[in-house]
Amino acid sequence: MPRIVNIGPYRPQLLEPERFELLVENNKIIDANIELGYVHRGIEKLFTTKTYMQNLALAERICGICSGVHTLCYAQTVEKITDTPVPERAKYLRCIYMELERLHSHYLWFGVLAHTLHEHEAFLRIMVEREHVQDLLEYLTGNRINYLINTVGGVRRDITLKKAEKVREVLKNLRSLSDYIMSLLDDNGVFTEKIKGVGVLTRKKALEVGAVGPTLRGSGVKSDIRRDDPYAAYGELDFEVITEDDGDVYAKSLVRARETFESISIIDQAIENLPEGEISVKPGEPLVKEEIGRVEAPRGELFYYIKSNGTNMPERVKVRTPSFANDYAIIEMLRGERLENARVIIESIDPCFACTDRVTVIDVKTGRRREVQL
Amino acid sequence: MSNKISIYRFMSAGCNGCDVEIFECLVPRYKLGELNVEVVSSPEEANVLAITGGINVKGREELKASYEKIQPPKLVVAIGNCALTMEIFDGGYPMVGPPDRIVPVNLYVPGCPPRPQAIVSAIAKALDKTLSMEENYWDAPEGFRGLHEFDGEKCIGCGACAQVCSSKAIDIIDGNEKRLIKVNYGHCSFCAFCQDECPTEAIKLTKKYQMLTDNRNLTNITNEVQLISCSICGRRFMPEPQIEWAIKRVTEKVNVYEKFMDAVRRAMRICPDCRRETENIRDAKKLLLQLSTVARINRK
Numbered sequence A: 001m002p003r004i005v006n007i008g009p010y011r012p013q014l015l016e017p018e019r020f021e022l023l024v025e026n027n028k029i030i031d032a033n034i035e036l037g038y039v040h041r042g043i044e045k046l047f048t049t050k051t052y053m054q055n056l057a058l059a060e061r062i063c064g065i066c067s068g069v070h071t072l073c074y075a076q077t078v079e080k081i082t083d084t085p086v087p088e089r090a091k092y093l094r095c096i097y098m099e100l101e102r103l104h105s106h107y108l109w110f111g112v113l114a115h116t117l118h119e120h121e122a123f124l125r126i127m128v129e130r131e132h133v134q135d136l137l138e139y140l141t142g143n144r145i146n147y148l149i150n151t152v153g154g155v156r157r158d159i160t161l162k163k164a165e166k167v168r169e170v171l172k173n174l175r176s177l178s179d180y181i182m183s184l185l186d187d188n189g190v191f192t193e194k195i196k197g198v199g200v201l202t203r204k205k206a207l208e209v210g211a212v213g214p215t216l217r218g219s220g221v222k223s224d225i226r227r228d229d230p231y232a233a234y235g236e237l238d239f240e241v242i243t244e245d246d247g248d249v250y251a252k253s254l255v256r257a258r259e260t261f262e263s264i265s266i267i268d269q270a271i272e273n274l275p276e277g278e279i280s281v282k283p284g285e286p287l288v289k290e291e292i293g294r295v296e297a298p299r300g301e302l303f304y305y306i307k308s309n310g311t312n313m314p315e316r317v318k319v320r321t322p323s324f325a326n327d328y329a330i331i332e333m334l335r336g337e338r339l340e341n342a343r344v345i346i347e348s349i350d351p352c353f354a355c356t357d358r359v360t361v362i363d364v365k366t367g368r369r370r371e372v373q374l
Numbered sequence B: 001m002s003n004k005i006s007i008y009r010f011m012s013a014g015c016n017g018c019d020v021e022i023f024e025c026l027v028p029r030y031k032l033g034e035l036n037v038e039v040v041s042s043p044e045e046a047n048v049l050a051i052t053g054g055i056n057v058k059g060r061e062e063l064k065a066s067y068e069k070i071q072p073p074k075l076v077v078a079i080g081n082c083a084l085t086m087e088i089f090d091g092g093y094p095m096v097g098p099p100d101r102i103v104p105v106n107l108y109v110p111g112c113p114p115r116p117q118a119i120v121s122a123i124a125k126a127l128d129k130t131l132s133m134e135e136n137y138w139d140a141p142e143g144f145r146g147l148h149e150f151d152g153e154k155c156i157g158c159g160a161c162a163q164v165c166s167s168k169a170i171d172i173i174d175g176n177e178k179r180l181i182k183v184n185y186g187h188c189s190f191c192a193f194c195q196d197e198c199p200t201e202a203i204k205l206t207k208k209y210q211m212l213t214d215n216r217n218l219t220n221i222t223n224e225v226q227l228i229s230c231s232i233c234g235r236r237f238m239p240e241p242q243i244e245w246a247i248k249r250v251t252e253k254v255n256v257y258e259k260f261m262d263a264v265r266r267a268m269r270i271c272p273d274c275r276r277e278t279e280n281i282r283d284a285k286k287l288l289l290q291l292s293t294v295a296r297i298n299r300k
């Protein structure tokens, strides 16, 4: 007889509440359902009650981990609505801030992975050294999380020569952290054995369910908004879009680990080639129009739609976050797996339910559940 | 109180920034271990409940249920401004918080998110313990966006900060004689828009980040400015310093206006209602005409 196993919603090992309902037979997962909504805050509605500027702070709070990239995507979309040209220097600075965010986000993911795999030593080293990024962000922007660095028309704080020195210094430390993470993933690495072959998402399935970001790239698809639809200064910077073919949790880990080196190199280049000039301009007046914007968040493509009626508040804001796109991939990956692997699989997409929960509730009480109980 | 402190973390309707910072507290530099504290995975094992987020309709019952299961002494700590006031999500349709409307809360840690240092010191305080804080990472860096500070001399009471505030954290309350500007930092997202937009640089975000309190109604700082009364009807309507500031700005820009300043001042001391009276409109028009004439002559 198949039984139903619940994970969550309140499990502190998962950073956020969500309920996974797994249908299990002989310790094998037959099917899965996700129930969301514990973090739903009505943000899309709230967007329409604040001015374009005030909304920056709200966009940022959709998710506290990739907060910066939300403000960037939002600001870029509003820049189209207000016809605001962004200074070159601001574009480069945006790349620096956003890659720092990708770094702390990816490192945090490895921290969580180590925690999940009970690799205490690795967990401590990753989290301790990740603090370098957090300290740097706090020093550059004035806050460790929710740093509100992007604004409509540019960025809010400059990177002076003195600060650039500090950035370079930190990058050196981060290179050694990334090397260490790579060593956890090599043939004798402590992660390798536990995650190789687990939670495979084939290339075909990944495309079918519309996965994005490292989840998609781990299944061998070369997709990255930074390259496919360049924004900020990404068109002028040199970087590789990392892919791995196997589609398992291991492949996704490798993608993230290798991406940290790319991020470090992007920051390096941006600092070297930082153009002189203003860091922001005064935004124009909102025109009556609709616009979309997309960027590559640490978890994949982030998408904004904004409709303006010409007033100082948007009429409609719609956000599609990467975790939402990847949720379907979780279900695919769980099917056929052993129960004890469920958590690491769920975490492998780096789910961010604060993001997703703005959007929807997937009801668990669907036909499928009843079907199986028969 | 038993020696071992076990914390169960409950989150509903926040951004997860606070949750990341709690996770971060496990890093040795934040000394959670020094306090003999562990983070546990079920409410039954815990004697401290840490709440993040403003709680939405779906999280409410779960919160109640978790609270019931917490062991004595059942200490409840609300972490982050969402858990104090729902902050920027206040007014969102699924929101039913803040948490203290659902379960009793003993301590509040303001911030968005609070620094890990603030979270750890809050826990230490709750346990009546002191932490060794000698290392410099306990200080926030220059430019940190922490607790606000008013410069009472500079503030002209114009209310620009309240208008640009991203989280409706600033109240402007006009009393009989004075205007109160009240920054509810427990409702604040620390965006610093107020600091950016203040025309006189009277409001600043400081490096101060320890804001622990057991009464969230006290999480505010205030400033008062004198209101002037309408020279005709006597109603209080505008901050005195704001008028003086405006006059100063005008004379700085167009110095030929200087000799009209008394007339301008007189006109500005009439409240908007009285300004609409016929004879006052006539006077105002006359004044404006004079002003534009001198400006024109001056330009030539």
Ligand code: SF4
Pocket: A061, A064, A146, B013, B014, B015, B016, B017, B018, B019, B052, B053, B079, B080, B081, B082, B083, B087, B111, B112, B113, B114
């Ligand atoms: S207080 Fe700020 S950081 Fe904490 S959950 Fe709320 S929005 Fe996020």
Ligand code: SF4
Pocket: B161, B164, B165, B166, B167, B168, B169, B170, B183, B187, B188, B189, B190, B191, B192, B193, B194, B195
């Ligand atoms: S920093 Fe100022 S403007 Fe921003 S939320 Fe706080 S009080 Fe409002």
